[in-house]
Amino acid sequence: MERDSEGRGPKTQAEIRDEKKKRKRRVEAVGLIFLGLGLAMQLGGLSRGERLRHPIWIVVDALLFLFGVAALFSPKGSLGFFHGLFGGIEHVQIYSLEFEQRIRARYQSEWSQLTNLGFAPLFFYGEAFPLIRLLLLFPALVVLMMWLKREVMTVQSGTKFLAGYPVFVSGDKTAYAEANGLGVKFRTAFQDGTLLVTKNYGDATGYAPIAVVQGTKKASICDLWIEHQRRTQALEAEGKRIDRQISFQAFAEISHKEMAV
Numbered sequence: 001m002e003r004d005s006e007g008r009g010p011k012t013q014a015e016i017r018d019e020k021k022k023r024k025r026r027v028e029a030v031g032l033i034f035l036g037l038g039l040a041m042q043l044g045g046l047s048r049g050e051r052l053r054h055p056i057w058i059v060v061d062a063l064l065f066l067f068g069v070a071a072l073f074s075p076k077g078s079l080g081f082f083h084g085l086f087g088g089i090e091h092v093q094i095y096s097l098e099f100e101q102r103i104r105a106r107y108q109s110e111w112s113q114l115t116n117l118g119f120a121p122l123f124f125y126g127e128a129f130p131l132i133r134l135l136l137l138f139p140a141l142v143v144l145m146m147w148l149k150r151e152v153m154t155v156q157s158g159t160k161f162l163a164g165y166p167v168f169v170s171g172d173k174t175a176y177a178e179a180n181g182l183g184v185k186f187r188t189a190f191q192d193g194t195l196l197v198t199k200n201y202g203d204a205t206g207y208a209p210i211a212v213v214q215g216t217k218k219a220s221i222c223d224l225w226i227e228h229q230r231r232t233q234a235l236e237a238e239g240k241r242i243d244r245q246i247s248f249q250a251f252a253e254i255s256h257k258e259m260a261v
Contacts, residue, residue: 089259091252092156094124094164103152103164110179111166113221118171123248126162131155149181167251173244175228176251184221186228189243189254196235197258198228211258 094100103124104111111121133139146153146163156162168177175188183201190196195211200219207213214231216224236242243250 090128090160091255092126092128092162093248094126099152099154099164100124103166106150106152107166107179110184110221114168114177114179114184117222117225119168119177120171122167122169122176122246122251124164124166125248125251126156126164128156128160128162131159131161133161146181151181169246173246174232174242176246176254177225184224186225187251187254187258188228188232189245189250190235190240191243192240193257194235194240195254195258196228196231198224198231200224208258 094103115121129139143153143161152164154162154164165178165180169175170177175186178185178187183199185197185199188196193210195208197207197211197213198216199213200216200221202217203215212231212235214227216227219227232242
């Protein structure tokens with residue numbers, strides 16, 4: 001059994017889990033600090049000597065560093081901290097024909113590959129947050145990165161920033177597929193609340209305990225779908241039953257639960 005730092009006896013499983021979570025948060029925060037500093041340098045496009053002659057970039061670096069430190073000590077971890085900065089992400093269904101056409105044009109490659117795998121377009125949705133949040137540095141930098149990824153964005157009702165994405169459903173109604181500027185994500189919900197998430201970008205940290213997340217970076221959409229099906233079948237073999245409710249509301253609830261850290 002593992003003993004605590006003062007040698008008082010074996011740690012409980014809860015204490016061990018808490019320590020692991022704290023270590024993971026520290027790693028995330030340190031990574032965000034260095035990522036932020038590197039991003040500021042890239043955005044500046046300036047040599048070190050030139051940067052020192054432009055105080056604004058010193059301020060940017062300092063603010064990004066402070067964001068990382070704040071995330072380190074946030075009780076919800078870095079992901080929860082940055083969700084707080086955006087004031088909560090709202091999922092809205094898109095009905096604008098012009099906006100839908102822009103989304104489809106942006107994700108035409110993913111659209112073709114998913115339909116070839118038997119998926120059917122289900123709806124277009126947007127992730128929205130208050131426009132005033134762009135006055136904060138980090139949300140503004142995230143939006144800039146989204147723009148560089150050619151994500152489809154607009155302003156809704158003059159008060160909210162909205163980024164739009166297409167959502168598909170598998171032929172057997174067991175999975176949603178979503179394309180975004182980073183890659184593709186498959187989701188399957190089970191009746192006991194378990195969520196299976198398979199994606200070809202990012203990592204598996206920062207998700208809710210009920211989410212089974214597997215990342216296969218740079219995998220093709222076809223290989224990613226095969227892996228998602230394999231894991232789905234494994235979970236079914238354990239006795240889990242797929243929740244086949246297919247609707248925008250069901251999708252929005254799954255997306256919210258997935259990130260409920």
